[in-house]
Amino acid sequence: GQQVMQIPQYQHVQEGEDFTTYCNSSTTLSNIQWYKQRPGGHPVFLIQLVKSGEVKKQKRLTFQFGEAKKNSSLHITATQTTDVGTYFCAGCGNFGNEKLTFGTGTRLTIIP
């Protein structure tokens, strides 16, 4: 079945440093979604990427979808304490396999 791997599992950064998490799928995806889960909370949708090679920005966050539509990344510039949480990618298969498969997540902690 479809598997989505995410690295690293944990990342500790000084406030102001950059952060990147990577997502890799065993199969080609129709789209990829990113979610953020604050400690003790529930996942909240951040963005969806659909096109091969797509790049989207949300303020300090940059999301990329690979050319082969099998990998993706989330980059945060100049981290702030509000960025703390676990970031999940979730890949949706193609027609006939539309289940969303979540990656294992990257837990980001910020050292003030």
Add this chain to the structure above:
Amino acid sequence: DGGITQSPKYLFRKEGQNVTLSCEQNLNHDAMYWYRQDPGQGLRLIYYSQIVNDFQKGDIAEGYSVSREKKESFPLTVTSAQKNPTAFYLCASTRGPYNEQFFGPGTRLTVL
């Protein structure tokens, strides 16, 4: 105010007892999902339903059951057959498989 509600937030049960977790949405979404989250892990799909009176097993359905009698409601029963039921359970809904998922606040189940 549209959204997804899950109740209760915390639930304690004795081993061997069945327990039903509630999930209600007023977003008029067709699709609903149940996920299980264990510490340090991603979200694993238990069951999903794309339309009323129909549902499919996810990746870890053993020991769980669901019903979808109404569009707004998708209750999950954790049966005594589930060997390790202590976990954080999240319900989600979406307009369709290629759309963002909206999550409820979750129910933290502890089996003593």
